[in-house]
Amino acid sequence: AHGIEAVLRxxxxxxxxxxxxxESGRVLLRLQRGEGAAVRxxxxxxxxxxxxxxxxxxxxxxxxxxxxxxLAASPSVEHSSVRAVWLFVNGRAxxxxxxxxxxxxxYGEVMPHGRFPAALVFVEVPxxxxxxxxxxxxxxxxxxxxxxAYEAIxxxxxxxxAPGVFVALESQAxxxxxxxxxxxxxxxxxxxxSAGPPLAVASAIAPELLQPSRYFAxxxxxxxxxxxYLVCEGRAGLVLIDQHAAHERMNYQRLRxxxxxxxxxxxxxxxxxxxxxxxxxxxxxxxxxxALETIGIEVxxxxxxxxxxxxxxxxxxHLPAAKLSGLLADVVEELALHGxxxxxxxxxxxxxARAACHASVRxxxxxxxxxxxxxxxxxxxxxxxxxxxxxRPVVAEVxxxxxxxxxxxxxxxxxxxxx
Numbered sequence: 001a002h003g004i005e006a007v008l009r010x011x012x013x014x015x016x017x018x019x020x021x022x023e024s025g026r027v028l029l030r031l032q033r034g035e036g037a038a039v040r041x042x043x044x045x046x047x048x049x050x051x052x053x054x055x056x057x058x059x060x061x062x063x064x065x066x067x068x069x070x071l072a073a074s075p076s077v078e079h080s081s082v083r084a085v086w087l088f089v090n091g092r093a094x095x096x097x098x099x100x101x102x103x104x105x106x107y108g109e110v111m112p113h114g115r116f117p118a119a120l121v122f123v124e125v126p127x128x129x130x131x132x133x134x135x136x137x138x139x140x141x142x143x144x145x146x147x148x149a150y151e152a153i154x155x156x157x158x159x160x161x162a163p164g165v166f167v168a169l170e171s172q173a174x175x176x177x178x179x180x181x182x183x184x185x186x187x188x189x190x191x192x193x194s195a196g197p198p199l200a201v202a203s204a205i206a207p208e209l210l211q212p213s214r215y216f217a218x219x220x221x222x223x224x225x226x227x228x229y230l231v232c233e234g235r236a237g238l239v240l241i242d243q244h245a246a247h248e249r250m251n252y253q254r255l256r257x258x259x260x261x262x263x264x265x266x267x268x269x270x271x272x273x274x275x276x277x278x279x280x281x282x283x284x285x286x287x288x289x290x291a292l293e294t295i296g297i298e299v300x301x302x303x304x305x306x307x308x309x310x311x312x313x314x315x316x317x318h319l320p321a322a323k324l325s326g327l328l329a330d331v332v333e334e335l336a337l338h339g340x341x342x343x344x345x346x347x348x349x350x351x352x353a354r355a356a357c358h359a360s361v362r363x364x365x366x367x368x369x370x371x372x373x374x375x376x377x378x379x380x381x382x383x384x385x386x387x388x389x390x391x392r393p394v395v396a397e398v399x400x401x402x403x404x405x406x407x408x409x410x411x412x413x414x415x416x417x418x419x
Contacts, residue, residue: 004029008047009093012086012120015039044071048084048118051077061156064145066125068152072160073118075110075387084118089141090125092132096140099123102150106157108349109384112391119157123149162383216241216379216395221372228363230372237400243372244363245388246379251315252356252389253382258313259295259352267296267317273309274302275325281332282307288332294344295351299328315359327358353389 004021011019011031021029031043045053052073060069073084085103087094099121107117129144143149219232219239230241277285282305292299298311309324319327334354338347361367367375379385379394386394 008043009086012043012047012093013088013091013122015043040071044120047086047120048073049077052118057160059156059160061152061159063152063155064148066123066129066143066145066148066152068121068123068149068156070119070121070156072157075107075117075161075391076393077118078111078115079118080114080116082116085116086120088120088122089130089143090123090127092138092141094139094141098146098150099153102153103157106154106161108391110161110387110391115391121153123153125149214380216376216385219376221369221376224367224372226364227366230367230376232376234397236397237403238398240396240398241376242388242392242394243365243367243375244360245392245394246375246385247360248353248356248388248390249385249394250375250378250382251359252353253384254315255295255313255352255356255359256349258315259348267314268298268311269309269317273321273324274306275309275321275328277305277307277325278329279305281325281329284332284336285328288335291335291347291351292331294348295331295355297328297331297355313355316355319358323358327355330354330358356389 007019007021007029011017015035016033018033019029019031020027029046031046032039041053041056044056055074055077056071057074058069059072060067062068077084082100082104085100087096087099087103089096089099103117103119103121107119111117125143131142132138134140134142215234219234222231222233224243225231225240228243230243230246232239232241282301285299285301285307289299296311296313297309297316299307299309302308307328309328312319316327331351331354334350335347338350388394
């Protein structure tokens with residue numbers, strides 16, 4: 001296995017070369033040289049696993065002369081480690097913590113905590129700006145401008161992850177009826193997936209997929225399921241949307257934008273809210289005040305286990321006093337989970353995600369038709385709208401071919417068997 005992986009790390013950037021691995025006369029791996037989407041996807045599937053087939057999106061960005069490009073797998077393909085993130089600098093497979101962090105940071109918006117993405121990332125640097133002699137095995141490099149490489153990777157991945165392009169990609173894959181099926185968002189119900197030519201490079205993807213699509217606005221809203229999921233009809237079939245996750249993502253983006261626009265200032269309340277805190281929260285509150293101010297929450301201890309909230313972001317100002325103690329407890333607890341090694345931006349994002357959760361509609365809340373439709377329309381204008389602030393899926397699809405199969409109406413498959 002280690003030998004095959006070593007060969008794949010040589011083969012992935014060199015699609016113009018044939019590669020064959022034999023053991024005792026038996027062929028273990030054979031990769032034909034060629035050009036185009038099929039070759040790139042075949043090698044990506046060999047490297048990252050067959051589950052990425054049909055779920056890869058090309059990305060590209062250039063920052064200060066350093067070009068980053070590659071194939072990003074849909075967030076529905078997730079792993080327990082970073083083993084499926086492959087990095088290459090000028091065609092050489094490398095290990096680099098900073099470049100790897102750029103990938104994880106970009107996917108952090110759409111992956112659950114503790115789960116990791118799959119991606120092939122190629123960084124092209126002028127030879128005079130890279131030192132390849134810093135590791136005996138040549139597995140590490142030193143860049144003259146590592147920050148530019150970091151920013152190029154982040155910008156390239158963000159261009160395909162933020163608009164939710166992968167939702168439209170998987171929707172199209174799910175709408176092609178064949179005899180094979182693959183999950184759109186790990187629902188347990190599997191939507192049909194095409195066995196046709198794979199989608200791997202820009203030339204193989206429909207132009208409309210490379211632009212932010214109005215995916216959610218195109219859905220026909222049907223109603224609520226268990227007052228928790230919005231049920232819609234889409235091109236691929238039945239679409240279920242988690243109303244809390246969707247609203248949480250929208251509120252998270254609004255809170256983060258407000259925090260950046262506002263700076264350290266918060267919106268003062270006319271009358272401070274007094275809230276009762278648990279002993280654990282009250283004891284930790286003093287050290288949490290500076291971090292809370294960065295997200296627009298101004299609070300101070302008021303004695304006897306209480307606290308006075310003096311300012312809140314506008315999005316949280318409607319919360320009743322009974323819920324504010326829970327909000328404070330959650331954000332203080334979130335702050336305690338993060339160590340000193342994490343950046344201020346990461347801690348701020350985590351606090352904003354917790355706050356967004358409290359500002360959002362809950363499971364089992366009734367939504368009027370107008371409210372549900374407004375939420376769907378707003379998701380199209382929200383970065384990373386297909387995932388909540390904690391990386392959980394917002395949307396799942398059950399394709400028409402799967403529904404027809406369950407009702408015995410898969411005529412296309414039957415007709416193929418009879419012909």
